[in-house]
Amino acid sequence: MLEPAAPIPDVLLPLRAKVAALAGRDPEAFRQALAIEYAPGAGIGWHRDRPQCEIVAGVSLGSSCPFRFRRRRDEGFERATLRPAPRSAYLLTGPSRETWEHSIPPVEVLRYSVTFRTFRDAQV
Ligand SMILES: O=C(O)CCC(=O)C(=O)O
Ligand SMILES: [Fe+2]
Known part of the structure:
Protein backbone atom coordinates (compact mmCIF):
# COMPACT_ATOMS: atom_id res chain seq x y z
CA MET A 1 0.00 0.00 0.00
CA LEU A 2 1.41 3.40 -1.02
CA GLU A 3 1.46 6.20 1.51
CA PRO A 4 2.28 9.87 0.95
CA ALA A 5 5.92 10.71 1.54
CA ALA A 6 6.99 13.27 4.12
CA ALA A 23 11.10 26.60 -15.19
CA GLY A 24 8.33 29.21 -15.16
CA ARG A 25 6.15 27.09 -12.88
CA ASP A 26 4.65 27.44 -9.43
CA PRO A 27 6.99 26.16 -6.72
CA GLU A 28 4.22 23.90 -5.41
CA ALA A 29 4.17 22.07 -8.77
CA PHE A 30 7.53 20.55 -7.83
CA ARG A 31 6.18 17.90 -5.52
CA GLN A 32 9.24 15.68 -5.16
CA ALA A 33 12.78 16.49 -4.04
CA LEU A 34 15.69 14.07 -4.24
CA ALA A 35 19.18 14.71 -2.85
CA ILE A 36 21.95 12.44 -4.09
CA GLU A 37 25.48 12.22 -2.72
CA TYR A 38 28.09 11.07 -5.22
CA ALA A 39 31.10 9.97 -3.23
CA PRO A 40 34.28 9.53 -5.31
CA GLY A 41 33.68 6.53 -7.57
CA ALA A 42 29.87 6.90 -7.55
CA GLY A 43 27.87 7.70 -10.67
CA ILE A 44 24.46 7.00 -12.16
CA GLY A 45 23.82 4.71 -15.12
CA TRP A 46 21.97 5.40 -18.33
CA HIS A 47 18.28 6.10 -17.80
CA ARG A 48 15.33 8.32 -18.51
CA ASP A 49 13.44 9.47 -15.45
CA ARG A 50 10.11 7.76 -14.80
CA PRO A 51 7.33 8.71 -17.23
CA GLN A 52 5.08 9.94 -14.40
CA CYS A 53 7.52 12.84 -13.95
CA GLU A 54 7.17 15.86 -16.19
CA ILE A 55 9.88 18.46 -15.54
CA VAL A 56 13.14 17.51 -13.85
CA ALA A 57 14.99 20.51 -12.39
CA GLY A 58 18.42 19.76 -10.96
CA VAL A 59 20.93 21.73 -8.91
CA SER A 60 24.54 20.61 -9.14
CA LEU A 61 26.71 21.06 -6.03
CA GLY A 62 30.27 20.18 -5.14
CA SER A 63 32.46 19.11 -8.01
CA SER A 64 31.70 19.56 -11.68
CA CYS A 65 31.19 16.37 -13.66
CA PRO A 66 30.34 15.22 -17.17
CA PHE A 67 26.55 14.93 -17.52
CA ARG A 68 26.18 12.64 -20.51
CA PHE A 69 23.25 12.32 -22.90
CA ARG A 70 22.55 9.83 -25.64
CA ARG A 71 19.70 8.98 -28.00
CA ARG A 72 19.38 6.07 -30.34
CA ARG A 73 19.81 6.65 -34.05
CA ASP A 74 19.71 4.12 -36.89
CA GLU A 75 23.48 4.14 -37.08
CA GLY A 76 24.10 4.05 -33.31
CA PHE A 77 23.88 6.60 -30.50
CA GLU A 78 24.03 10.34 -30.89
CA ARG A 79 25.82 11.70 -27.83
CA ALA A 80 26.23 14.99 -26.01
CA THR A 81 27.95 15.97 -22.77
CA LEU A 82 27.22 18.91 -20.50
CA ARG A 83 29.42 19.94 -17.63
CA PRO A 84 27.20 21.65 -15.07
CA ALA A 85 29.18 24.16 -12.99
CA PRO A 86 29.00 23.86 -9.21
CA ARG A 87 25.93 25.73 -7.88
CA SER A 88 24.30 25.76 -11.32
CA ALA A 89 20.86 24.47 -12.23
CA TYR A 90 19.57 22.58 -15.25
CA LEU A 91 16.14 21.68 -16.59
CA LEU A 92 15.23 18.46 -18.32
CA THR A 93 12.15 19.13 -20.45
CA GLY A 94 11.05 18.24 -23.97
CA PRO A 95 13.43 15.97 -25.91
CA LEU A 110 32.50 14.57 -4.07
CA ARG A 111 29.38 15.91 -5.77
CA TYR A 112 25.78 16.43 -4.69
CA SER A 113 22.65 16.98 -6.72
CA VAL A 114 19.22 18.09 -5.61
CA THR A 115 16.52 17.37 -8.17
CA PHE A 116 12.91 18.55 -8.08
CA ARG A 117 10.18 16.98 -10.19
CA THR A 118 6.69 17.89 -11.34
CA PHE A 119 4.22 15.13 -12.12
CA ARG A 120 1.93 14.74 -15.11
CA ASP A 121 -0.93 13.50 -12.94
CA ALA A 122 -1.38 15.98 -10.09
CA GLN A 123 -2.79 13.12 -7.99
CA VAL A 124 0.45 11.14 -8.05
O1 LIG B 1 22.82 14.00 -10.27
C1 LIG B 1 22.21 14.53 -11.19
O2 LIG B 1 22.34 15.72 -11.52
C2 LIG B 1 21.22 13.69 -12.00
C3 LIG B 1 20.49 12.69 -11.18
C4 LIG B 1 19.51 11.89 -11.98
O3 LIG B 1 19.70 11.64 -13.14
C5 LIG B 1 18.29 11.43 -11.33
O4 LIG B 1 18.12 11.61 -10.12
O5 LIG B 1 17.44 10.86 -12.03
FE1 LIG C 1 17.81 11.12 -14.08
Missing part, protein backbone atom coordinates in the same frame (compact mmCIF):
# COMPACT_ATOMS: atom_id res chain seq x y z
CA PRO A 7 6.73 16.88 2.97
CA ILE A 8 9.74 18.48 1.30
CA PRO A 9 11.95 19.82 4.13
CA ASP A 10 11.70 23.58 4.67
CA VAL A 11 15.44 23.97 4.10
CA LEU A 12 14.93 23.03 0.44
CA LEU A 13 12.03 25.41 -0.24
CA PRO A 14 14.16 28.46 -1.24
CA LEU A 15 16.03 26.26 -3.72
CA ARG A 16 12.73 24.91 -5.03
CA ALA A 17 11.49 28.49 -5.52
CA LYS A 18 14.57 29.29 -7.61
CA VAL A 19 14.27 26.27 -9.91
CA ALA A 20 10.53 26.87 -10.24
CA ALA A 21 11.25 30.43 -11.42
CA LEU A 22 13.75 29.01 -13.91
CA SER A 96 16.14 16.11 -23.22
CA ARG A 97 13.55 14.69 -20.85
CA GLU A 98 11.54 12.40 -23.15
CA THR A 99 13.93 11.14 -25.80
CA TRP A 100 17.48 11.37 -24.53
CA GLU A 101 18.87 9.14 -21.80
CA HIS A 102 21.34 10.60 -19.31
CA SER A 103 24.09 9.29 -17.07
CA ILE A 104 26.98 10.46 -14.94
CA PRO A 105 30.20 8.43 -14.95
CA PRO A 106 31.90 7.77 -11.60
CA VAL A 107 32.94 11.14 -10.15
CA GLU A 108 36.45 11.80 -8.95
CA VAL A 109 35.54 14.42 -6.35
